[in-house]
Amino acid sequence: REKLSSWAVIGCDVIIVNYNAGPLLAACVQSALASRPVRQVIVVDNASADDSLAQLAERITDGRARVIRNGGNLGFAAACNIGLAASHEPHILFLNPDSVLAPGALDRLSEALDSDARIGMVGGFLANPDGSEQPGGRRTIPTPGRAFIRAFGLSRLGRRWPSLFGDFLLHDTPLPDRPTPVDAISGACMLVKRTAIDAVGPWDEGYFLHCEDLDWCLRFRQAGWRILFVPDAQVTHEWGACSRSRPVFVEWHKHRGMLRFYRKFFRERYPGGLWALVVAGVWLRFGVVAGYYWVRRWV
Numbered sequence: 001r002e003k004l005s006s007w008a009v010i011g012c013d014v015i016i017v018n019y020n021a022g023p024l025l026a027a028c029v030q031s032a033l034a035s036r037p038v039r040q041v042i043v044v045d046n047a048s049a050d051d052s053l054a055q056l057a058e059r060i061t062d063g064r065a066r067v068i069r070n071g072g073n074l075g076f077a078a079a080c081n082i083g084l085a086a087s088h089e090p091h092i093l094f095l096n097p098d099s100v101l102a103p104g105a106l107d108r109l110s111e112a113l114d115s116d117a118r119i120g121m122v123g124g125f126l127a128n129p130d131g132s133e134q135p136g137g138r139r140t141i142p143t144p145g146r147a148f149i150r151a152f153g154l155s156r157l158g159r160r161w162p163s164l165f166g167d168f169l170l171h172d173t174p175l176p177d178r179p180t181p182v183d184a185i186s187g188a189c190m191l192v193k194r195t196a197i198d199a200v201g202p203w204d205e206g207y208f209l210h211c212e213d214l215d216w217c218l219r220f221r222q223a224g225w226r227i228l229f230v231p232d233a234q235v236t237h238e239w240g241a242c243s244r245s246r247p248v249f250v251e252w253h254k255h256r257g258m259l260r261f262y263r264k265f266f267r268e269r270y271p272g273g274l275w276a277l278v279v280a281g282v283w284l285r286f287g288v289v290a291g292y293y294w295v296r297r298w299v
Contacts, residue, residue, distance in 0.1 A: 120225030123185025
């Protein structure tokens with residue numbers, strides 16, 4: 001296609017944060033290297049204890065693949081920033097190690113990113129292995145109120161009263177037929193302009209795991225950058241493959257991330273008593289989820 005030539009010369013570095021992804025890491029890197037216009041794939045490893053790096057070295061011999069080994073698990077945001085500092089290209093793709101880019105997916109993402117100077121980041125269609133859409137790939141900002149509605153199952157009432165009980169996850173809404181503006185995309189697959197990062201700043205390393213992508217999306221929007229969801233850029237994502245061995249640890253950091261996100265962007269909107277209820281609700285939810293995992297472990 002003639003339009004392709006206008007942006008294909010723009011280089012892209014891919015940053016993959018790895019933690020015990022096993023054989024999925026090599027498959028992810030392979031799909032990235034097969035995509036144009038990738039100049040470099042930077043794997044930032046957070047002190048994995050499995051053989052994922054050994055498998056990567058055995059299966060991938062392309063000189064564009066580079067590994068940065070951290071001495072400990074620094075968290076997702078900090079590792080993304082380490083990869084960002086080592087990258088050079090105008091476009092940067094942040095990709096989870098349990099993801100595989102479909103052929104042409106990066107083409108579609110790049111075309112959408114460069115379709116307007118005001119667009120700062122784009123995300124693809126996150127697919128389960130069966131091809132169905134995953135939650136999180138397109139969403140509105142989960143305010144405490146929206147999160148409460150979803151946590152207690154009230155979003156099911158959104159079909160009848162969407163203005164009162166609408167879900168912040170949009171995967172159950174009709175799939176658009178073209179790139180569409182959204183509030184937020186998933187950190188599992190984010191293609192970002194370096195000029196936008198220079199304007200907004202890097203990932204917030206105060207988050208260890210989860211909600212750092214929402215933070216970045218909201219900061220991009222506050223700085224005037226647009227975010228697009230690209231429905232024909234498919235990325236198959238083995239959701240939770242790197243975290244299912246330590247679910248309580250993951251949930252702890254997820255809920256800590258929620259509170260940091262709420263405190264950072266919404267605290268001033270809530271009087272003291274209501275804010276205390278938000279905090280209590282977050283930790284109550286963590287207790288319920290952690291209890292479920294503990295029971296399932298011993299039953």
